[in-house]
Structure formats: structure tokens, C-alpha cells
Amino acid sequence: MKRTDALRGTVTQAAVVVAAAALALTGCARxxxxxxxxxxxxxxxxxxxxxxxxxxxxxxxxxxxxxxxxxxxxxxxxxxxxxxxxxxPLRYVQDDVGWARAHGxxxxxxxxxxxxxxxxxxxxxxxxxxxxxxxxxxxxxxxxxxxxxxxxxxxxxxxxxxxxxxxxxxxxxxxxxxxxxxxxxxxxxxxxRPLYVGKLLHDGRFTSAVHAWSRCMARAGHAYPDPDAARQAATRDHPAGQGRAAEARTYAAETRVAVADATCARTVSLGPVGRAREAYYLGRLPKAYRTALDAYxxxxxxxxxxxxxxxxxxx
Incomplete structure (x- = not known):
């Protein structure tokens, strides 16, 4: 696919980037x-x-x-x-503790x-x-x-x-x-998603759940404001040429954070809250888009x- 005109929208580029990883509930469901x-x-x-x-x-x-x-x-x-x-797929909310324990x-x-x-x-x-x-x-x-x-x-x-x-x-x-x-x-x-992501990211119920997740993570010894920050921090130290021992150490650290992330997401019901709020905003899109989504x-x-x-x- 090639873009022949620039994407025009009302949300900021940063919000769109966050949304590309966030929730991903208009695609494949769990x-x-x-x-x-x-x-x-x-x-x-x-x-x-x-x-x-x-x-x-x-x-x-x-x-x-x-x-x-x-x-x-x-x-x-x-x-x-x-x-x-x-x-x-690894989504913004990852609340499968078993998968996190096996794969970080x-x-x-x-x-x-x-x-x-x-x-x-x-x-x-x-x-x-x-x-x-x-x-x-x-x-x-x-x-x-x-x-x-x-x-x-x-x-x-x-x-x-x-x-x-x-x-x-x-x-x-x-x-x-x-x-x-x-x-x-x-x-x-x-x-x-760019049509409603700005509202979703500032939705009171969603942000409250994210804050609850962050407090849970802090109690577990991992101070991060949101799941994306935790994931980025846990996976950035994986240089391609590292030896087996170094890779094992970084992978163990990654897995610890991922397990805490999934545990806290499940504890505060971050996934269900996010899915419900995204469904709410999807339901308020113009009828033409909702009709196209149904046909899709x-x-x-x-x-x-x-x-x-x-x-x-x-x-």
C-alpha cells in the first residue's frame, strides 16, 4: 500500500502512535x-x-x-x-500471566x-x-x-x-x-482508531484503570506510568550481538516486568475496561463508518x- 496523500486528522501524531499499540480491539479479539x-x-x-x-x-x-x-x-x-x-499479538494490555512467564x-x-x-x-x-x-x-x-x-x-x-x-x-x-x-x-x-483515540486516551474510566495498574506495578517494584512504558523499558536492552549469558540476563529481566505487567493488568481489569471504552467510542462513530466496520x-x-x-x- 502506498500513501498518495498525507493523512489529515485532528489528533496529534503522538496520540496516533500510542493508539497504534493501544488495545487493538477493532482488529483481532482475544x-x-x-x-x-x-x-x-x-x-x-x-x-x-x-x-x-x-x-x-x-x-x-x-x-x-x-x-x-x-x-x-x-x-x-x-x-x-x-x-x-x-x-x-502483543497488545497494549497484556493480561495473560502464563504467556508472559513463558515469553516475556x-x-x-x-x-x-x-x-x-x-x-x-x-x-x-x-x-x-x-x-x-x-x-x-x-x-x-x-x-x-x-x-x-x-x-x-x-x-x-x-x-x-x-x-x-x-x-x-x-x-x-x-x-x-x-x-x-x-x-x-x-x-x-x-x-x-485515529478518529477516536484522543477521546479514549483521556477517558476517565480508562485513565483511572491505567493509574491503578501503575500503582500496582510500583508496589511490585516496577515504577512505570503505563504498559507501553514498561514494555519499552524492558525490551530496549536487547542488542543483536549479545552473548548467551547477557541475553539470558536481559531476557530474565524482561520476563519479570512482563509477568508483573500482566498480573497487574488482570488485577485492575485493565483489559475489560479498555475494551468496553473502545467499544463505546466505536459505537459513536458516524453511521457510514459503523456500517463499513460491520461489512468488514x-x-x-x-x-x-x-x-x-x-x-x-x-x-
Missing amino acids: DGASGPPAAPAARAQARDLTYTEDLRIGDAQQRLIRSCMARQGFRYWEDRTLTREESR YGSRIRAKEERARLRNPNGAYRAALPAARKAAYDTALDGGRAAELLRTEEPGGGTVAKQSGGCTGAAEKQLYGDPATWFRLDTTASNL RQRRLAALRGAERIVPPRA
Whole structure:
């Protein structure tokens, strides 16, 4: 996606940056927090997907791309770097104490991802192809230079565009339907937070819960004003070249803070308060945005049903 106009909005850039990490409840919900799985009815109740459901759609898209590329005479390796547990997104509120005890703030998971990125077999495979085959590979994968250019408007103003074609575009179309419609819905749903984040960050109930979390952390020996500050402090001392002993020490320190963070978040119900207040502000957005968000969720549920016929859940 490339931006063809500057994002215009009323909130500050700092607030938008905080919001990009904060709560993330208009995307994937927590597993088990959104009711039963979608039924194969004509119209299931619109809801956000859990992260494992979102992961399954991504895996299905990878499988579709691999099959399509094989039909074009090329190899394509699906990305299965992380386990289902490792793939859990780290949100502003992390209240799973068991996950924090096992993974801290995920620094080792990110290192694993980076190693896999550097060794990506698709990149090596493409690099080894002759020039003419490289061009054919690019056309097969994403349509190359002839791919259709989709454009749509962001909620905060400005136009965004992306190319859609090849096996990548075909896989997305099979899962989500008409590419232009899906691009519009996805862009809208993914960019609603700047419209209300300023109100959320100053919401009395939310800030009270954050202050309660901070007091809890201070009692545990970790003085931080909010979860993002705790995470940043605990993960900043992870230089790439450190030895095993140094890495073990920094990881142990990271894990101690992460466990305290999750424990305090659970103690003061920071997650439920944040989700409730975000839902409150989402419900007060203009009707056109709420309608688009509902349609986005419906398409995601339909994509999930399709994914369930293509790939099993990730282990």
C-alpha cells in the first residue's frame, strides 16, 4: 500500500502512535472473548476474529498462493515460522500471566522471526532465477507491473493505493471477494482508531484503570506510568550481538516486568475496561463508518469459513 496523500486528522501524531499499540480491539479479539465461532448461517453475528482465526486465514492465503504458483511453474514456500502460541499479538494490555512467564514481551519470538526473514527461501529462490524467469515469477506472484491499481479513501482523509494481481490477488479474491470492495472495507476498518483515540486516551474510566495498574506495578517494584512504558523499558536492552549469558540476563529481566505487567493488568481489569471504552467510542462513530466496520467483519467471518476448508489450525 502506498500513501498518495498525507493523512489529515485532528489528533496529534503522538496520540496516533500510542493508539497504534493501544488495545487493538477493532482488529483481532482475544481468543474466547468474542462468543462462539461463526455459524454457517446466511448472516452470522458480526464480530472481530480471534488471533488464531486471523492466523488461519493468513495460512489459507499462503496455501492458495503456493498452489497457484505451482500451476504457473514456480515453487513457493509457506511461512510457518511461529507456533500458534508464538503468533499471539502483543497488545497494549497484556493480561495473560502464563504467556508472559513463558515469553516475556516476545523478544525471543521477534528474534526467531528475524532469523526466518533473513533465510526466507522464497527470496533465495527468486534470486537464483534467470532474469526472464524473475520477471515471470513477479508477474505470477503479484501481477508485476501490469497489476491492477486499487485506490480508496482513508477515514481521516487522504487516498491510499495498492496493486492487486497474480496469485496473491487471486488468493485474496477467493477469500474476501471483490478486491476493490475488500480494499475499501479493510482500509476503513484499519484506520478508524485515529478518529477516536484522543477521546479514549483521556477517558476517565480508562485513565483511572491505567493509574491503578501503575500503582500496582510500583508496589511490585516496577515504577512505570503505563504498559507501553514498561514494555519499552524492558525490551530496549536487547542488542543483536549479545552473548548467551547477557541475553539470558536481559531476557530474565524482561520476563519479570512482563509477568508483573500482566498480573497487574488482570488485577485492575485493565483489559475489560479498555475494551468496553473502545467499544463505546466505536459505537459513536458516524453511521457510514459503523456500517463499513460491520461489512468488514462479515467478510472476515466469510473468509474464515473458507480458510477452514483449506488449512487446519496452526499447531
